Structure formats: C-alpha cells, structure tokens
Amino acid sequence: MAKTLPKVPVVIVGMGWAGGIIASELTKQGIKVVGLERGKKRSTEDYYLVHDELRYALRYELMQDLSKETLTFRNNSKQTALPMRSLGSFLIGEGLGGAGVHWNGQTFRFLPYDFEIRSKTVERYGQSKIPQGMTLQDWGVTYDELEPYYDKFEKIAGISGEKEQNPMVGKRANPFPTPPMKKSPILKMFEDASKKLGYHPYMMPSANLSEPYKNPDGIERAQCQYCGYCERFGCEYGAKADAVVTVLPVAEKTGNLEVRYYANVTKVLYDGKKATGVVYVDTQSGEEFQQPADIVVLASYVFNNVRLLLQSKIGKAYDPSSGQGAVGKNYCYQAQAGKAVGFYDDREFNTYMGAGALGMEFDDFNGDNFDHSNLNFLHGGGIRISQTGLRPIQNNTVPKGTPKWGAEFKKQSLKYVNRYLTVGSQGASLPWQQHYLDLDPTYKDAYGNPLIRLTFDFEEQDRQLVKFMAEKAGEVMKEMKPTHMEVSGELGPYSIVPYQSTHNTGGAIMGADPGTSVVNSYLQAWDAENLFVVGASAFPHNSGYNPTGTVGALSYRAAEGIAKYAKQPGMLV
Ligand SMILES: Cc1cc2nc3c(=O)[nH]c(=O)nc-3n(C[C@H](O)[C@H](O)[C@H](O)COP(=O)(O)OP(=O)(O)OC[C@H]3O[C@@H](n4cnc5c(N)ncnc54)[C@H](O)[C@@H]3O)c2cc1C
Numbered sequence: 423m424a425k426t427l428p429k430v431p432v433v434i435v436g437m438g439w440a441g442g443i444i445a446s447e448l449t450k451q452g453i454k455v456v457g458l459e460r461g462k463k464r465s466t467e468d469y470y471l472v473h474d475e476l477r478y479a480l481r482y483e484l485m486q487d488l489s490k491e492t493l494t495f496r497n498n499s500k501q502t503a504l505p506m507r508s509l510g511s512f513l514i515g516e517g518l519g520g521a522g523v524h525w526n527g528q529t530f531r532f533l534p535y536d537f538e539i540r541s542k543t544v545e546r547y548g549q550s551k552i553p554q555g556m557t558l559q560d561w562g563v564t565y566d567e568l569e570p571y572y573d574k575f576e577k578i579a580g581i582s583g584e585k586e587q588n589p590m591v592g593k594r595a596n597p598f599p600t601p602p603m604k605k606s607p608i609l610k611m612f613e614d615a616s617k618k619l620g621y622h623p624y625m626m627p628s629a630n631l632s633e634p635y636k637n638p639d640g641i642e643r644a645q646c647q648y649c650g651y652c653e654r655f656g657c658e659y660g661a662k663a664d665a666v667v668t669v670l671p672v673a674e675k676t677g678n679l680e681v682r683y684y685a686n687v688t689k690v691l692y693d694g695k696k697a698t699g700v701v702y703v704d705t706q707s708g709e710e711f712q713q714p715a716d717i718v719v720l721a722s723y724v725f726n727n728v729r730l731l732l733q734s735k736i737g738k739a740y741d742p743s744s745g746q747g748a749v750g751k752n753y754c755y756q757a758q759a760g761k762a763v764g765f766y767d768d769r770e771f772n773t774y775m776g777a778g779a780l781g782m783e784f785d786d787f788n789g790d791n792f793d794h795s796n797l798n799f800l801h802g803g804g805i806r807i808s809q810t811g812l813r814p815i816q817n818n819t820v821p822k823g824t825p826k827w828g829a830e831f832k833k834q835s836l837k838y839v840n841r842y843l844t845v846g847s848q849g850a851s852l853p854w855q856q857h858y859l860d861l862d863p864t865y866k867d868a869y870g871n872p873l874i875r876l877t878f879d880f881e882e883q884d885r886q887l888v889k890f891m892a893e894k895a896g897e898v899m900k901e902m903k904p905t906h907m908e909v910s911g912e913l914g915p916y917s918i919v920p921y922q923s924t925h926n927t928g929g930a931i932m933g934a935d936p937g938t939s940v941v942n943s944y945l946q947a948w949d950a951e952n953l954f955v956v957g958a959s960a961f962p963h964n965s966g967y968n969p970t971g972t973v974g975a976l977s978y979r980a981a982e983g984i985a986k987y988a989k990q991p992g993m994l995v
C-alpha cells in the first residue's frame with residue numbers, strides 16, 4: 423500500500439535539462455518544487471582525474487541501468503519486439519543532470535522551416551510532395567515565437583558561437599553570449615574546402631565554454647580545456663553546460679527545491695480531467711509513495727514521458743492502423759550514415775585533442791535551404807566536421823579491406839590514428855504512420871510495469887537523403903585533398919545495436935489541434951490542464967540538427983506557461 427505524502431505545488435519527474443530548467447524558473451518565482459529523479463546525485467567533483475574510457479564510454483557509468491528498465495524494439499508491427507538488453511543505438515541518461523551530463527554540447531536552433539514544415543512544404547511544392555503515410559505536422563509555434571526562449575537558454579548555458587548572423591538559419595535577436603571555440607587546423611581545412619565549393623561554413627555553436635563566463639543568474643564557469651573526454655563523460659572543469667552546473671544550483675539556492683533521488687515514478691494519478699499527483703517507488707527501500715501535487719511536470723525523456731502517459735491512461739493512445747489517437751505518434755530518430763572519410767599518408771593531425779562541440783558545419787543542404795523539386799526526399803541535414811578527441815580503445819578507423827583483427831589491423835590502426843578525417847552529416851528524420859511508441863504487451867520492468875515498445879525503421883526517404891548527403895560530404899572531402907578517401911551513403915534497416923545518436927524525438931507531440939497532438943505550444947497536455955510534458959517528446963519531427971537547443975527553448979517556454987498557470991489555472995492557449 424503506497425504511503426500518501428503531503429501535497430506539494432509542483433512535482434517534476436526527471437532532473438535533466440528539461441526538469442532542471444523548469445525547477446529553476448519556478449523556484450526563482452517562489453514556487454515550491456519537488457523533483458523526483460530515478461538516479462543518483464551527481465556533481466563536478468565526481469569527474470576529477472577520471473578520464474576512464476572503459477568505465478564511462480564502454481561500460482556506460484552515467485547511463486540508464488537496463489537491468490531495471492529498458493525498452494523493447496522491432497522494425498515493424500509484424501515482428502515481435504524484444505528487449506534492448508545492452509545499450510547501443512542511443513545512450514539514455516540517469517541521475518542528476520540526465521543525459522546532459524554526458525552530452526557533447528553541440529547546441530543548435532532548428533530552422534524557421536522546421537516549425538511550419540507542413541505548411542511551407544505545401545506552399546512551395548504542393549500537397550502531392552508529401553508522400554502517402556508521412557505524418558508531417560506543423561508545431562503550433564513559429565521560430566519567431568520561440569526565438570526569445572532560445573536566446574534565454576543560450577545565455578544561461580553560455581553557448582559559444584560566431585558573431586555574424588549565419589545566412590542559412592533563422593534571425594537571431596542577439597549574438598551568442600561567448601565567442602566561438604578555437605578553429606583548429608582540420609576545421610580550417612573544412613572551412614576552406616566548403617567555401618571554395620560555394621557553401622557557408624560556420625563554427626558549431628558549443629556548450630563547451632570558449633572562455634570563462636558568468637551567466638545572467640550569476641553562475642560562473644571555467645573555460646573548456648579541449649580534453650577530448652567529453653561525449654559520454656562528465657566535465658571535471660564544469661566547462662560543459664549541463665543542468666547540474668547551470669540551472670539546478672540556482673533552484674537549490676532559493677530553498678524552494680527538494681530533489682528526491684532513487685525515486686522512480688511509475689504512474690501519474692489522473693481523475694479524468696486533471697493530474698492529481700504521481701506514484702513513485704524508492705528504489706533503495708522498495709517503498710511506494712503517492713505524491714499529490716497541484717501541477718505535474720513530466721521531464722523524464724522521450725521514452726518515459728510517453729510511457730507514463732500511456733500507463734496513466736492520459737490522452738488517446740495512437741493507433742497506427744487508423745492513424746487516430748496521438749500518444750505515441752510521430753517517433754523520429756536521425757539518419758547519420760552519409761559521410762566521407764579521408765586518409766592522409768603524408769600528414770598527421772592532433773585530433774587526439776578536442777571537445778564535444780568543437781566543429782564546423784554548413785546548412786546549405788539542411789531544411790528547405792535548397793530546391794527539392796527534383797529530389798525524392800524532403801528536408802536535409804547539416805554537413806560537418808567534428809574534432810571531439812580520440813579515445814584509445816574505441817578509435818580504430820582504418821581503410822576498407824583492412825582485417826578486423828591481428829597484426830595488420832594493429833599496424834593500420836597505429837598508422838592512421840591521427841591521419842584520418844571525417845566529413846559527416848546529420849540527416850533529419852520525418853514521421854511516418856508506422857513509426858510509433860506503445861506499451862509492450864509482454865515485457866515488464868523491475869517494478870512490474872510494461873516496457874515502452876519502439877516500432878521504427880529507416881524508409882526510402884532516409885535512404886535517398888543519406889545518399890545525397892554522402893555525395894555532398896564526398897565533394898568537400900575531395901577538396902580537402904586526402905591521399906585516398908571512402909564515401910559511404912548506404913543505409914540498411916535500422917538496427918538498435920551500433921551507436922548512432924541519442925536524438926530520439928516524438929510520442930507526446932505539440933501542435934495547435936488537440937485531435938492530432940498531445941500538448942499545446944506551452945507543452946500543456948490537452949487532456950489534463952495541470953500536466954506539462956516537457957522535452958524532445960514534443961517534437962513532431964526531428965530536424966537535421968542536434969535537439970537540445972530546442973529542448974532548452976521549449977522548456978523555458980513551458981516554464982513560463984507553468985508559472986502563469988500556477989497563478990491562474992486554465993488552458994494557456
Ligand atoms: C552521448 C550523447 C551525446 C549527446 N550530444 C548532444 C549534443 O551534442 N547536442 C545535443 O543537442 N544533444 C545531445 N545529446 C542529447 C541530449 O543529451 C538530450 O537531448 C538531453 O539531455 C535531453 O534532456 P532531457 O532533460 O529532456 O532528458 P534527460 O537528460 O534524459 O533527463 C531525463 C531524466 O529523467 C529521469 N527519469 C526518467 N524516467 C524517470 C522516472 N520514471 N522517474 C524518475 N526519473 C526519471 C532520468 O533518470 C533522467 O535523469 C547527446 C546525448 C548523448 C547520450
């Protein structure tokens with residue numbers, strides 16, 4: 423029997439970027455918040471002098487414990503989904519700061535086109551350009567409406583970027599708060615090559631600080647040391663922005679935030695009109711609690727935001743055969759397979775150094791920045807070079823034809839370790855009627871609740887897009903004059919095994935129509951006005967950029983909505 427606790431004004435499920443932003447904005451306004459986090463407390467001190475690749479990058483110390491909870495996966499609804507028993511395709515976060523602790527920090531804004539993708543596609547190419555089964559939707563918010571929230575997120579995180587307005591992306595009201603990262607020699611090579619081809623390269627906006635910075639909340643942080651142990655690691659300098667070093671200390675200082683760790687939320691309590699609280703298990707004692715609240719915020723990442731809605735029977739579950747219902751709909755991923763690798767027999771680069779978001783990119787083939795009239799795909803992707811550092815165990819890029827083990831493999835690995843460069847791409851992922859999230863009918867987690875089931879595969883749209891991106895990446899690489907190069911533009915069926923990207927989106931999507939979306943533009947649930955579902959679960963599709971800049975912006979907008987709601991309840995739109 424669950425123990426019922428005293429009611430609180432706001433309960434937030436999950437203490438990553440999304441939960442942290444909401445907590446800081448509300449507590450600053452004097453609103454009392456309880457944060458429930460299934461993982462443990464983390465701080466910068468945890469990462470002092472531990473550049474341990476095995477522990478963090480290969481044994482996933484900061485990520486979700488799959489022995490307690492995972493998801494099941496299948497490529498299509500004719501298959502039986504099976505549990506993901508080891509981390510692979512994506513690396514879900516757990517503990518204070520969530521996946522923000524081990525992210526790279528590449529912090530983009532989506533394009534104005536993204537937010538009105540359906541309308542703008544129809545306007546430019548006609549209705550028939552959208553293929554049968556592609557469930558493309560506008561977001562119910564425009565880039566201009568979201569711009570002030572992007573600005574706020576960038577200032578709080580101290581995002582580093584170029585001063586000049588990039589002509590390929592939406593207009594900025596203010597320049598980036600800190601200057602760009604250092605332009606290393608390989609970035610300069612990419613810049614020169616892509617400029618020669620007529621493209622518009624720019625330094626990647628970075629949450630790895632380019633210089634010491636004090637944010638508008640008075641939080642001071644040190645600059646990045648280009649240590650190269652960034653993606654999959656916490657930052658021992660506090661130079662990588664995450665919720666733990668930016669927004670959560672501000673919330674804690676107000677005295678209005680209480681975080682409970684090892685608190686695994688299993689259900690939202692729902693009376694048919696409103697959320698009345700949540701149920702959680704203390705995973706250390708096994709004790710179950712009911713936490714009543716005036717406002718409930720789900721910030722537990724895509725998979726659990728959707729799982730908790732389905733489990734709590736809030737909103738109409740998506741039915742892929744009829745297309746009716748919205749909870750679970752429009753799951754999207756990304757197509758990152760298009761790339762060109764150049765090998766340099768006569769040059770070495772110091773690529774062992776780097777930072778999670780040290781890179782250059784151009785957007786000439788992103789969004790609708792180019793004419794799709796004669797192309798058999800929509801959207802596009804960023805074409806980029808990154809210098810994230812080389813880790814000794816995982817980095818073994820060798821020319822095709824090299825044996826996978828043995829003396830020759832070792833010889834080639836050592837020869838090329840600092841002699842190869844990759845121009846890659848990050849292809850947008852668009853929604854299809856047959857890609858969705860629902861509750862698995864068979865498999866359960868350690869607490870007896872159904873796992874979330876993912877049904878997803880790459881489509882012909884993705885294959886065409888990847889092929890196109892690979893050609894463009896190949897042109898740039900050729901211009902960078904390697905001794906020899908390999909272009910890969912093949913995309914097989916989606917496999918959950920090799921790491922690709924933790925850019926999962928959708929399932930509790932935003933929109934202007936309650937019939938086709940789960941939340942409105944403040945991420946307020948249509949079916950429970952005091953429930954806010956925050957994070958990339960709200961994206962109706964995934965763009966050709968990393969998602970967290972947009973998660974941050976939407977979280978600030980949601981926080982504003984929640985504060986308004988706390989004063990005057992009712993639907994915000
Ligand atoms: C290796 C890697 C590199 C990345 N690099 C980039 C990048 O360069 N740029 C970019 O834009 N994005 C990047 N990302 C993605 C980025 O990390 C996420 O978009 C971002 O962290 C999402 O924030 P969130 O708060 O929505 O979710 P999370 O960070 O996942 O936080 C959710 C929190 O909720 C908790 N939780 C979940 N379920 C429950 C429950 N039932 N009860 C209680 N608590 C719960 C989790 O433990 C977690 O702490 C990267 C991700 C990874 C893994």
Ligand code: SF4
Nearest residue numbers: 646647649652657777
């Ligand atoms: S590369 Fe920079 S931001 Fe990343 S972990 Fe190292 S010092 Fe921190």
